Amino acid sequence: MSNDADRLAMAAQLARQALRATWYLALNRLVDWRTERLGLARAFRPSLPVPSLAELLADQWRLLISDASAVRDRLYPPTESQSIAPLSHLARVGGMLADLPDALSRRANADATTAKGEPAAAGVPHYYAQDFHFQTGGYLSERSARLYDVQVETLFMGAAAPMRRAALGAVCAHVAGRDQRRMSLLDVGCGTGRFLRQVRLALPAIGLGGIDLSRAYLEEARSHLKGVRGAELTEAAAEHMPLADRGVDIVTAIFLYHELPPEVRRRVTAEIARVLKPGGLFVFLDSLQMGDRPGWDGLLEAFPVRFHEPYYRHYLSDDLEGMFGDAGLTVHATATPFLSKLMVSKKR
Numbered sequence: 001m002s003n004d005a006d007r008l009a010m011a012a013q014l015a016r017q018a019l020r021a022t023w024y025l026a027l028n029r030l031v032d033w034r035t036e037r038l039g040l041a042r043a044f045r046p047s048l049p050v051p052s053l054a055e056l057l058a059d060q061w062r063l064l065i066s067d068a069s070a071v072r073d074r075l076y077p078p079t080e081s082q083s084i085a086p087l088s089h090l091a092r093v094g095g096m097l098a099d100l101p102d103a104l105s106r107r108a109n110a111d112a113t114t115a116k117g118e119p120a121a122a123g124v125p126h127y128y129a130q131d132f133h134f135q136t137g138g139y140l141s142e143r144s145a146r147l148y149d150v151q152v153e154t155l156f157m158g159a160a161a162p163m164r165r166a167a168l169g170a171v172c173a174h175v176a177g178r179d180q181r182r183m184s185l186l187d188v189g190c191g192t193g194r195f196l197r198q199v200r201l202a203l204p205a206i207g208l209g210g211i212d213l214s215r216a217y218l219e220e221a222r223s224h225l226k227g228v229r230g231a232e233l234t235e236a237a238a239e240h241m242p243l244a245d246r247g248v249d250i251v252t253a254i255f256l257y258h259e260l261p262p263e264v265r266r267r268v269t270a271e272i273a274r275v276l277k278p279g280g281l282f283v284f285l286d287s288l289q290m291g292d293r294p295g296w297d298g299l300l301e302a303f304p305v306r307f308h309e310p311y312y313r314h315y316l317s318d319d320l321e322g323m324f325g326d327a328g329l330t331v332h333a334t335a336t337p338f339l340s341k342l343m344v345s346k347k348r
């Protein structure tokens, strides 16, 4: 039974998130408007059905209510009122808008090669040194690391963080009733550390680690984790994790798999299964797949036309449950929070 304080916490969370979503919806519209003005909009008529904006916003609202309900039920804490200083945020918004003409020109010319020119490209796998999303420098520049979150939130109308919180709910439900001081969580493809910070605020005593191939993104993650007990961040490929067998209680992978070639997806899954303890939890969150919401399939069809996502089409119909099962991970629950797919598995 929730009391008045819990209901108030729910209302405050909903208000905070609605305001944030409105801001990013405005940025989303601004980017579309600027794209038109630059004459670089790309006409693409999906062959499959697409939802209306009203339908999308209604579903996003359901996501926010579900997040606020988890706060009311004390599954995890509310979001911080401010995890980035407003001026720094505005500077990043300006950076995103300034970068737009270059990114759109690359899209028009089907050119995704600036990452290859970055010094860090020498040490990473071939499939990785590309301009994912047509971002300048791919994942390999400091500028890209600074702009990534604003770009992603603008694309998702502010829903990226609430979708990640659906994964946080699965993590917290697993930890409830256990001694978190004796537990560890590894976020694979942790990027700029947005999810790690959310986990840290919810679970102050758990052992936290993150792995990512991008030094620049890990630097941004370190800076984002300032002010809270940190995480051990490792620059490494998810398909060769420098970790012992059966040492981790929980592994999470968020918006990672759709960016991996099919065979690397399988190697990463085998690695995740290897480092997990028996009975350990694997929480996967990534894009919807074809057929998850048939009325929205046209959106999935259009995504790789608008953004450089070389492995996304294969991802859309990959047999994730079969792949997890082959690695020894049994799926216990699946959900589709807004534009994402959440799969919760346990190692056999």
Ligand SMILES: C[S@@+](CC[C@H](N)C(=O)[O-])C[C@H]1O[C@@H](n2cnc3c(N)ncnc32)[C@H](O)[C@@H]1O
Pocket (backbone or CB within 6 Å): 128, 139, 164, 188, 189, 190, 191, 192, 194, 195, 211, 212, 213, 214, 217, 236, 237, 238, 239, 253, 254, 255, 256, 259, 260
């Ligand atoms: C779309 S971003 C998602 C980042 C983060 N999980 C989030 O929720 O925003 C994908 C991330 O995966 C990382 N990545 C891609 N391939 C990788 C690999 N083979 N090994 C480790 N990290 C990888 C990228 O550097 C990037 O930070």
